[in-house]
Amino acid sequence: MKHDVTLTVNGRVHRMVVESHRTLLEVLRGELKLFGARESCGMSLCGACTTLVDGLPVSSCSYLAARANGRSIITIEGLGRPGALHPVQEAFLAHGAFQCSYCTPGMVLTAACLLEENPAPSVDEIKEYMAGNLCRCASYGEIVEAVQAAAGQMPGASAPRGPLRAGAVQEDGHGDGC
Ligand code: FES
Numbered sequence: 796m797k798h799d800v801t802l803t804v805n806g807r808v809h810r811m812v813v814e815s816h817r818t819l820l821e822v823l824r825g826e827l828k829l830f831g832a833r834e835s836c837g838m839s840l841c842g843a844c845t846t847l848v849d850g851l852p853v854s855s856c857s858y859l860a861a862r863a864n865g866r867s868i869i870t871i872e873g874l875g876r877p878g879a880l881h882p883v884q885e886a887f888l889a890h891g892a893f894q895c896s897y898c899t900p901g902m903v904l905t906a907a908c909l910l911e912e913n914p915a916p917s918v919d920e921i922k923e924y925m926a927g928n929l930c931r932c933a934s935y936g937e938i939v940e941a942v943q944a945a946a947g948q949m950p951g952a953s954a955p956r957g958p959l960r961a962g963a964v965q966e967d968g969h970g971d972g973c
């Protein structure tokens with residue numbers, strides 16, 4: 796079965812026809828040539844494919860493209876731009892929060908969502924929120940440091956704290972979003 800969909804990806808509107816079984820990750824990488832979201836487990840277990848859909852982090856390997864019809868999607872390519880990186884991107888660079896970087900786009904997007912929701916998270920809160928993003932290079936210490944460094948740099952950082960996202964992994968691999 797095929798579906799006419801309209802996806803707004805990083806602010807650009809894309810109209811296309813997708814088959815029922817196609818995932819958002821396949822469309823992003825295949826049709827749109829956005830390679831920041833990576834596939835690793837393909838089972839909503841690792842977070843390498845994380846994108847933001849209507850502001851919520853989802854595992855795009857398990858999120859059907861048809862389900863994204865009419866929604867706004869942010870990939871790592873749309874989070875910042877050269878010369879105007881997102882505070883989390885800046886902090887990951889400054890703290891060397893990666894080795895191979897395979898997990899980094901998903902880590903950065905999830906961390907950006909966390910800081911929108913909670914601009915001053917504790918170490919435990921960071922670990923809980925990002926529990927669905929795995930790093931095979933075990934750069935967790937630097938990642939937590941980077942997220943802490945980015946805290947307070949976010950636009951609206953003085954806004955009241957929102958509820959901490961539940962750490963439970965849902966159907967699409969993530970909990971409630973920012
Ligand atoms: S590739 Fe592992 S959660 Fe999508």
Ligand code: FES
Binds near residue numbers: 896930
């Ligand atoms: S930096 Fe290699 S998987 Fe995280």
